[in-house]
Each structure stands twice: as C-alpha cells, then as structure tokens.
Amino acid sequence: MSTVVALLEANSLVTAFVVVALILAASNWLATRIFRGQVHGSAIAITVGLLLAYWGGLVGGGSKGLADISFFSGLGVLGGAMFRDFAIVATAFGAELDALKRAGWVGAMSVVLGVILSFVVGAVVAVGFGFTDAVSISTIGAGAATYIVGPVTGTALGADSGVVALSVAAGLVKAILVMVATPLVAKRIGLDNPQSALIYGGLMGTTSGVAAGLAATDPKLVPYGAMTATFYTGVGCLLAPSLLYLAVLYLQQLF
Amino acid sequence: MVIYGVGLLAACMLVGVILGDLLGQLIGVQANVGGVGIAMLLLIWVTNASRFKVLLEPPTSSGINFWSAMYIPIVIAMAAKQNVVAAVSSGWLAVIAGVAAVAVSFAMIPLLARLGRSADE
Structure with missing residues (x-):
C-alpha cells in the first residue's frame, strides 16, 4: 500500500489527471442525475475543487489547498499559472475574427462594457468589505468578471492567495447564477434572437455559464453567445491588470 | 503534426508573455500587463492568416484543440489549489x-x- 502511495506521489502530475477526471466524472453524474441539467457539470466540479481545497487547507495547513497534501501535489502543477495560461490562450483558437466582425460593434462593445461593469461592481463590493489596497480591489473586481480573469489579474499583480481564492469564488458564484438564472429571466431581457445572444455572451463573459445558460434557454443561440464570451476572458485579462488596475490606483490617490 | 499546433500555441503564449512583461516595464507596473490577452490576439491573428492555413490541417489543429479542451480540467485543478x-x-x-x-x-x-x-x- 505504501509503495502504491509512493508511486502516485512520484508521478504526481499523472495522478492529478486521474483526480481531476474523477472529479469531473462525479460532477457530470451529479449534474445529470441529481440536478437534472439545472447546473453545469463543470460548475459542480469547480465547487468540488474549492471544497477539496478547503479540506486540504484544513488538513495540510498550507496556502495551496489540496496541493499541499503530497498525494495531490500534481494539482499544483496542473492548476498552476503555466498550464492555466496555456489553456486560456488555446481557447482563443475557436474564435474567428470574421464572425466577430459580423457581430458588429455592439458585440465588441458589450464585451468591453461587460468586463468594465463587472469589474466596477466587484471592486465596489471589495471596498465595501474593507479592502484598501489597489491590488486586492482589482483582483476581486476581476474575479467578478470571470474566475479566470481574477486569478490571472491576481497573479500578474502579485495578490495574496486568499484574495485570489475570493476572486475565484466570486467568479464561480457568477457562473452558477448565470446558468441557473438565464432561462428564468430570458423573456424579460429579450434573450430570444442572435443579436441579444451576442450581447448576452459579451456582458456575462463566463463561458461555461453562457454555454449552459443559453442551452437551457434556446440551444440555437449557443454559438452566438459563446462567440462573444470567448473574447471576454481575453479582454478581461488585457484590461483588468492594466487599464482597470491603473484606474483603481488613480482613484485611490484622489480619496 | 500535433506538435506543430502545440508549438504554435506555445510560441504565441511566450511572445505574448514577453510583450506583456515589456509593456509592464514600459508603463512602470510591477506586473505582466495583459500578456495572456496579447497571446490570445496573436493566436487568433495567426490562425486566421491565410499564409498559415497549411499549419492548421487537422493533426496540427488538434494540438491546439486538446489544450483548449483541457481548459475546464485545468480550472478545476486550479480551484483545488486555492x-x-x-x-x-x-x-x-x-x-x-x-x-x-x-x-x-x-x-x-x-x-x-x-x-x-x-x-x-
């Protein structure tokens, strides 16, 4: 038994692949069987990941969640900044410039406006909760954009790991809420045609939230929303650690 | 070949991260400014440029698609280490x-x- 554990620890990254696959498999099973498609499997999996990180933090006593337990140390590599950024860049591959041009200026504007709106809301809430340093405020604001923009911004600005976790949690709350609430509010917000779907994807930005939210509303609208949402994380990663962070710094000097 | 896709993706990311770092130094921010975003724009530009179409035949593009599909699993691993x-x-x-x-x-x-x-x- 101890040999097996030692081998799994020696091949930690490979072990991490199995662990994540098992988490996703269990989450997708829960999504279809228990939640009956109401919640996206990936959202459940991320929640499970955060819960495991909480448990790992209690047991391991470190700052890297589950990755502090040597058996799970591969998660630290797989979920580290290098692979995360690599995968984010890869998601841009699905986006076509021509399709975005067809989306028109409203689609492009909704992405930029969506990032700024969510960032401002998140930043204001962070200030309301007593955060005073520009790095933490920007990271939480970025997390209110998506749970990718938050950690990317936090890593770029050198934010505390706890603040990064907060930004991921805020992005997760957003993603789950978008999945659950979209079919409920679709009629009220006029989400019934390709153009409003493009705007919706741009404003919400959370790819899994948008894909699941539109699938639950009208599957025909999925590609339009996903198109603008694909650009959201990129625009967020571009704006949040640069212009928006500088804006926070500037406002901080005023008050 | 699959590695061409992975290599192209990796090159885009490295160039983006380097440019992001330079941009950070330029505006005096102790941070990588939008490196990932620049890398994404670079990848979109390269994969839409007609002269690179040869590079993006199915085996090559699957090298990029694989990492795109690994995005959610990586995010889950990332959540588990927070x-x-x-x-x-x-x-x-x-x-x-x-x-x-x-x-x-x-x-x-x-x-x-x-x-x-x-x-x-």
Missing part, C-alpha cells in the same frame, strides 16, 4: 460581488440590444 480556508473567513464578499455583477449585467442586455437595433436601422 487558499479557500483564508477566503472563507470573508465569505459574503464573493456571493455579493458575484450576484451583483450578474444582476447589473442582465439589466444592461435590453439597453444594448436597443442600441444595436437603432444602429442597424
């Missing part, structure tokens, strides 16, 4: 920030849709 214990001590912040961001964004959709329609006419 310092949640520290975050939980101020738990309401995340909920309020997330809910408020969604509410404000939902409210903006009809407004922008109206703007788009009047622009079309």
Whole structure:
C-alpha cells in the first residue's frame, strides 16, 4: 500500500489527471442525475475543487489547498499559472475574427462594457468589505468578471492567495447564477434572437455559464453567445491588470 | 503534426508573455500587463492568416484543440489549489460581488440590444 502511495506521489502530475477526471466524472453524474441539467457539470466540479481545497487547507495547513497534501501535489502543477495560461490562450483558437466582425460593434462593445461593469461592481463590493489596497480591489473586481480573469489579474499583480481564492469564488458564484438564472429571466431581457445572444455572451463573459445558460434557454443561440464570451476572458485579462488596475490606483490617490 | 499546433500555441503564449512583461516595464507596473490577452490576439491573428492555413490541417489543429479542451480540467485543478480556508473567513464578499455583477449585467442586455437595433436601422 505504501509503495502504491509512493508511486502516485512520484508521478504526481499523472495522478492529478486521474483526480481531476474523477472529479469531473462525479460532477457530470451529479449534474445529470441529481440536478437534472439545472447546473453545469463543470460548475459542480469547480465547487468540488474549492471544497477539496478547503479540506486540504484544513488538513495540510498550507496556502495551496489540496496541493499541499503530497498525494495531490500534481494539482499544483496542473492548476498552476503555466498550464492555466496555456489553456486560456488555446481557447482563443475557436474564435474567428470574421464572425466577430459580423457581430458588429455592439458585440465588441458589450464585451468591453461587460468586463468594465463587472469589474466596477466587484471592486465596489471589495471596498465595501474593507479592502484598501489597489491590488486586492482589482483582483476581486476581476474575479467578478470571470474566475479566470481574477486569478490571472491576481497573479500578474502579485495578490495574496486568499484574495485570489475570493476572486475565484466570486467568479464561480457568477457562473452558477448565470446558468441557473438565464432561462428564468430570458423573456424579460429579450434573450430570444442572435443579436441579444451576442450581447448576452459579451456582458456575462463566463463561458461555461453562457454555454449552459443559453442551452437551457434556446440551444440555437449557443454559438452566438459563446462567440462573444470567448473574447471576454481575453479582454478581461488585457484590461483588468492594466487599464482597470491603473484606474483603481488613480482613484485611490484622489480619496 | 500535433506538435506543430502545440508549438504554435506555445510560441504565441511566450511572445505574448514577453510583450506583456515589456509593456509592464514600459508603463512602470510591477506586473505582466495583459500578456495572456496579447497571446490570445496573436493566436487568433495567426490562425486566421491565410499564409498559415497549411499549419492548421487537422493533426496540427488538434494540438491546439486538446489544450483548449483541457481548459475546464485545468480550472478545476486550479480551484483545488486555492487558499479557500483564508477566503472563507470573508465569505459574503464573493456571493455579493458575484450576484451583483450578474444582476447589473442582465439589466444592461435590453439597453444594448436597443442600441444595436437603432444602429442597424
């Protein structure tokens, strides 16, 4: 038994692949069987990941969640900044410039406006909760954009790991809420045609939230929303650690 | 070959990260400024340029698609390594920030849709 554990620890990254696959498999099973498609499997999996990180933090006593337990140390590599950024860049591959041009200026504007709106809301809430340093405020604001923009911004600005976790949690709350609430509010917000779907994807930005939210509303609208949402994380990663962070710094000097 | 796709993706990321770092030094921010975003724009530009079409035949593109598909699993691993214990001590912040961001964004959709329609006419 101890040999097996030692081998799994020696091949930690490979072990991490199995662990994540098992988490996703269990989450997708829960999504279809228990939640009956109401919640996206990936959202459940991320929640499970955060819960495991909480448990790992209690047991391991470190700052890297589950990755502090040597058996799970591969998660630290797989979920580290290098692979995360690599995968984010890869998601841009699905986006076509021509399709975005067809989306028109409203689609492009909704992405930029969506990032700024969510960032401002998140930043204001962070200030309301007593955060005073520009790095933490920007990271939480970025997390209110998506749970990718938050950690990317936090890593770029050198934010505390706890603040990064907060930004991921805020992005997760957003993603789950978008999945659950979209079919409920679709009629009220006029989400019934390709153009409003493009705007919706741009404003919400959370790819899994948008894909699941539109699938639950009208599957025909999925590609339009996903198109603008694909650009959201990129625009967020571009704006949040640069212009928006500088804006926070500037406002901080005023008050 | 699959490795061409992976290599292209990797090259885009490295160039983006280097440019992001330079941009950071340029504006005096102790941070990588938008390196990932620049890398994404670079990848979109390269994969849409006709001279690189040869590079993107199925085996090559699957090298990029694989990593695109690994995005969610990597995000899950990332969630599992976060310092949640520290975050939980101020738990309401995340909920309020997330809910408020969604509410404000939902409210903006009809407004922008109206703007788009009047622009079309």
